[in-house]
Amino acid sequence: MDTSSSVRDGSPLVTTAIAVGLAVFGIAATQLTTIPAFLMDPALLTSPADASIAARTALMVLNFLGFALAGGIYLAATDRGWAYVDWRTPTKRGWLYVLAGIVGSIAFYVVVSLLIQTLSLPTTENQVMEYIAGDQTMILVMILIVFFFNAPAEEFLFRNVIQKRLYAAFSRYQAVVVASLIFALVHVPAYLAATGDLLSIGPEALLASAVSLAVVFGGSLIFGYLYAETDNLVVPTAAHAAFNAFQFGLLYLALEFDLEVADPAQSVVVDLVFVLS
Template identity: 30%
Template sequence: MDPSPVSQITSGDPPASGKESNPSRTLLVGSALLAVSATGAFLIIQGFELLQIELGFASFALTFLVGGGLATLWLAIFGLTYLWFRPVRVSYGIRWPTLRDAGWIVGGVTLSVIVAVLVEIVVIPFGDGGATTISSAAAVSNPLVIYTVFLIGNLVFIAPIEEFLYRGVIQGRLRESFGPVAAISITSIGFALGHIPSYWFGGSDLVSVSVGGALLGIGAGGFVLGAIYEWTESLLIVSIIHGILNSIGIGIALLALL
């Protein structure tokens, strides 16, 4: 673990150190956290889209920007609410950045990009069309504006909140019974599956090889982020890595439309 001081904030005292004696319960709780968070986000976006239709000013760009923003806010509220009732050790790692932190960030981004490229190489020969996300579909109308808003929101809102929920709360809860490797693996699978609604709203075929490959890449990236979180004990570092990776994807998508 990183020996430098970290800021650890929890909603109370977590269980005593060591693995919890009821792994079945922990797995059930972790699975429920993953399922409820993703389902809630989906229903919020769907509900906002239906509300627009009802009010007569349907805009898919608004569905993405506002509905997606509300869905992300839901993830934060859901995670904080769970912590309120059931404490989990969450390490925020708020400190002055060090050269070691910079090394983790550069290394994490580099490794994640390499993993994404390798997954792409494997999937391309079997590809059956592009996997379109909600952001890609929404940006068609005004790519510069939408992707600019998305970029800012990603850095200050989306990446930190997703890392707080997935790596901080859920991975932290699973770690209590299963240790870091299993906790990272389970959370990464849930992290990938939690992105299915993005492809659903984007109009992609959810059983296509392209979507499967995209989810595989997201899961692999989630594993990298989870491992770095365990080593550094810093949500700040993994949030920065996550934000940079998303920004790279947003930049590539914008260039493709200009």
């Protein structure tokens, strides 16, 4: 399964630069694809919580379509075409990997949540929370979005395009690590912006960003491994979607039980254990 060095035909530096460029291109594409949502409801710019559910939904959907668009443009520009996309019904072995990915990602989530609670580590609030704003209806909408737009688009760009492109210069598992690092790093601006004034970021804010990025990196390693093992985009996509749905499900329960939670990756697991036991 591993790509041997004898068939690698790319420079690690150049290949990594291309991969980073693809990630940046994906982020840039989302800035264009989301414009209609902001035109639909300008409140998204200043007060996302006050925007209509329709506008918030459109923003999320168009954001993830930006990733898909970027990946599609790359495949067209390089003459790879849609035959390059590893989208097919999983075999029995593939579905076992999906199950393992779901269990593994949830276990990772629980362990990380417990560590964050035990060590009292700070984390940065996910920007998605600004658009949910404690609205349980929006949470249910987000569960649909992660299945039909979020997981498919992110896995397509970061696994089937970026990680697969890295195979030209790295072994499969090295490519998983590099792609996951890129996936985490593209979150840096958002996490730093969420800490407040970028010119006066303190040690605690930097630690919070680092903890959140480590969580993103760890989750990406799991989904990247699933793709490396199966060469089937459906496998990491299904596991990713189920994992994100699990997170939003916990958040829904947290609001239902009126738990005080700042971010679904912080203390929801611990609090719900006590509430539901």
